[in-house]
Amino acid sequence: MTIVYNLASPGLMAILFFTAGVSSMLSLKKRTIREFYQNRMQKIVIPGVIGVLFWVPIQSYFTMKNHFDYIGNFLSAWWYFYSHISSNFYGYDGSFSPSQLWFLLYLGTYVILSYPVIRRLLSKPGELSNKEIVSWKSILLLVILNWILSYGTTEETYLAFGLFFLLGLLLYDNQPFYEFTRKCWKTFSVSAFFINVIASITLVIIRDIEIWTVSYAICRMIWSTARVSVVLAAMGAGQIWMDGKGKLLKWLSNNSFNFYFLHMQLLIIVAYYVVTYLAVSTGVQWIAILLASSVLTIIVNEVMKRLPVFQWLYGLRR
Numbered sequence: 001m002t003i004v005y006n007l008a009s010p011g012l013m014a015i016l017f018f019t020a021g022v023s024s025m026l027s028l029k030k031r032t033i034r035e036f037y038q039n040r041m042q043k044i045v046i047p048g049v050i051g052v053l054f055w056v057p058i059q060s061y062f063t064m065k066n067h068f069d070y071i072g073n074f075l076s077a078w079w080y081f082y083s084h085i086s087s088n089f090y091g092y093d094g095s096f097s098p099s100q101l102w103f104l105l106y107l108g109t110y111v112i113l114s115y116p117v118i119r120r121l122l123s124k125p126g127e128l129s130n131k132e133i134v135s136w137k138s139i140l141l142l143v144i145l146n147w148i149l150s151y152g153t154t155e156e157t158y159l160a161f162g163l164f165f166l167l168g169l170l171l172y173d174n175q176p177f178y179e180f181t182r183k184c185w186k187t188f189s190v191s192a193f194f195i196n197v198i199a200s201i202t203l204v205i206i207r208d209i210e211i212w213t214v215s216y217a218i219c220r221m222i223w224s225t226a227r228v229s230v231v232l233a234a235m236g237a238g239q240i241w242m243d244g245k246g247k248l249l250k251w252l253s254n255n256s257f258n259f260y261f262l263h264m265q266l267l268i269i270v271a272y273y274v275v276t277y278l279a280v281s282t283g284v285q286w287i288a289i290l291l292a293s294s295v296l297t298i299i300v301n302e303v304m305k306r307l308p309v310f311q312w313l314y315g316l317r318r
Contacts, residue, residue, distance in 0.1 A: 024040075042315065047315030056097065056098065057077075062269055185236025
């Protein structure tokens with residue numbers, strides 16, 4: 001299971017930050033820079049902060065019951081969440097953490113810090129549209145730069161993800177980039193698959209390797225290569241397979257933020273009850289958790305997104 005999870009982890013968040021940079025520039029095509037920042041405060045910063053304070057604590061009660069046989073009530077678990085700080089981003093010990101909303105907090109600061117870059121790009125629209133920025137040499141440079149910025153023991157590396165957000169800003173209308181990734185999408189996709197298989201295996205053994213060693217550096221380089229290859233594959237394959245206007249894609253697009261915001265806490269609740277009360281094999285439990293949490297997330301989303309209070313507090317889209 002760890003290896004399967006590792007297969008998806010190298011490039012997923014990098015893809016999201018890259019596309020967030022692209023969508024930021026596209027948003028500025030129909031908004032003034034002042035309106036853009038007001039919109040980002042309302043849709044990213046406020047939901048991120050309020051979500052951490054009032055939505056994420058839901059997981060504390062079920063996390064402590066599952067891991068530590070907690071016998072207290074829900075309000076006591078809520079207080080524990082506020083009064084203890086977790087050692088990780090996801091609050092596996094029931095303590096205060098941003099959980100999945102770390103993405104919004106990172107993104108909010110990137111948007112704020114990138115103000116000078118955005119102003120520069122807006123002052124000379126189309127300056128980078130036809131420049132040959134992306135090549136095999138620049139890809140190698142990106143792998144090395146990402147390796148340096150993400151070196152360490154955590155995957156939520158602020159500087160590395162900021163790099164992909166910045167690239168999204170710079171390349172949002174760069175036609176040679178889209179032509180290059182579209183042309184080479186099969187090469188990137190096949191490479192990404194095999195490199196990610198290797199990277200997922202190294203992530204299992206890397207925990208027992210000292211960080212400042214050649215072996216660890218090689219493992220991190222494989223990880224960096226996997227991340228960049230996944231991003232390039234996604235940008236190329238996305239132009240081939242996700243450039244349609246089907247009802248399913250439109251529905252997923254309209255609800256993607258809501259699913260992201262809601263899913264983790266609902267998943268933890270479902271997982272707790274399935275593991276506790278469903279006496280079947282682990283494989284069947286995984287399937288049950290996946291199906292039940294997906295259905296529950298859709299139902300909760302359909303209810304909450306219709307209530308104005310959650311639209312404003314959590315930024316849920318109708």
